[in-house]
Amino acid sequence: MKILFFLVFLGLHSAAAVTHSMKYFVTASSQVPNFPEYVAVRTFDGVQVEHYDSNTMKAVPKQDWVDEFPEYSLSWKWETDFHRDNQQVFKVNLKTLRERFNQTGGVHIVQEMHGCEWDNETGDFNGFYQYGYDGEDFISLDLKTLTWIAPKQQAVITKQKWERAGQGERWKNDIIQTCVEWLKEYVNYGRSSLMRTDLPSVSLLQKTPSSPVSCFATGFYPAKAEMFWRKDGEELHEDVELGEILPNHDRSFQMSVALNLSSVTPEDWRRYECVFQLSGVKDDIITKLDKAVIKSNEGFPLGAVVGVGVVLLLLVVGISGFFLWKNKKKGKEGFQPANTTGASSSSLSTSVEVQDTG
Known part of the structure; x- marks a missing residue:
């Protein structure tokens, strides 16, 4: 499945549906004219609820009810500070991936997505994590086997490191437990706004x-x-x-x-x-x-016309994503996966850093 992209953004479940979803997207890009180098987005049931980009340098709610959500009242400054740090992590990622693919200059894009889905009738849930580079899959997690799938030879070093470190189990806990917990809160709190029907x-x-x-x-x-x-x-x-x-x-x-x-x-x-x-x-x-x-x-x-313009933006913002990273492993070797230590209660926090061994 090609990550470029995430037209999953366009076919998401509605709040009136039985299955609810929370998805986080992040994009870092180089040499894309008139577009931020870093964009982060969170969606709930197909509705954008949070946004940050490197031009505005500020995390903001995109729905009134999210801004009023009790757990978010003190988190916006934290998340803004977090993304400012995370921009630097993704800049390093881009540089390292260009080196792995023997590339110099030009337009390049790192894309990352994770999230969860929950059926409020059956109680079933599912989660996913994908990381892409230049429109193609780079690495993803199989939650059933807790193994990392690396379709590109350049991603094998990442796969090996993450599996040795047991990152699959930790990701499973982050995606399934933390994400589903907050998804349930969103379903309850945003119900009045998102359960509407407009013909x-x-x-x-x-x-x-x-x-x-x-x-x-x-x-x-x-x-x-x-x-x-x-x-x-x-x-x-x-x-x-x-x-x-x-x-x-x-x-x-x-x-x-x-x-x-x-x-x-x-x-x-x-x-x-x-x-x-x-x-x-x-x-x-x-x-x-x-x-x-x-x-x-x-x-x-x-x-x-307006709608298509929005979609073109979302295809790059949807190239983007909202994924809170806690950059605690700078300077260590290898491609570093998520770290939720110190994350705000309102969102998952990760730290992906690409640094090759010598």
Whole structure:
């Protein structure tokens, strides 16, 4: 699985779903124009709740209810200080990885993600840890066997060191126990804000008379929805292109599904309809294919443009991540994994440092 990236960011569970998730992303980059060298993000059920970057140099809440969360009242300064230190750790990581891959200069990106999922009906939970370099997997943890998977030869030294140190067991405790504990707190505290249901507005769009017709839904929440075309009541799979669920600037979501009509006669258009289904909502939103209501390229809604812009940012911020590192092992040999010693109670804290042996 390619880490670049984390379109997992776009398909996350909603707060209304049974399965809840907390995910942390961090990205360090070099020579990327007009973008911070270090970005950190935390998401809860697909909603960004925390952000830090090396331009602003400040950790901030992205939801009002998070800022009011009792355990967070004194943590923002700590987390800001932490990330300022962590920027230097990731700068070292980038330098070392370039050396391992025999690279000089150019654009390079380190990506890291970890988190957990919890089913509040069954009580089942799962966790994950992934580390990537330049858009490809570098190392990840198999929680079942507590072994590290190193698809690249350059990561073998890291795998060996971490397994000798028993880092898999410690990571399991961090991800499963600490992450799930705080995920449960988030579910309880953020319920009123995140359990809402917002229906979308749905439009038919077409760039030119010969282009596919896109059924575009925007303004819905949560981000658990399905959208498809059907003909005579039967769902279509051919000549259909389904887009990703994308975030809007107002924290709602959008998605689209395009239908190629090149082989459809005008007389048959009435047999087609677009169907939008939102989790937790009984009735579907059905839009009949009607040439009279199709908006041309000139009428394309601004929300779509804004949403795509946000997604492009998230693909780099989602290249990013929110992962609190406690840099206690500077100067030691090897690729250092997470260390939760001294972490704030509000988040997991880690320290990844890449330094090769001589």
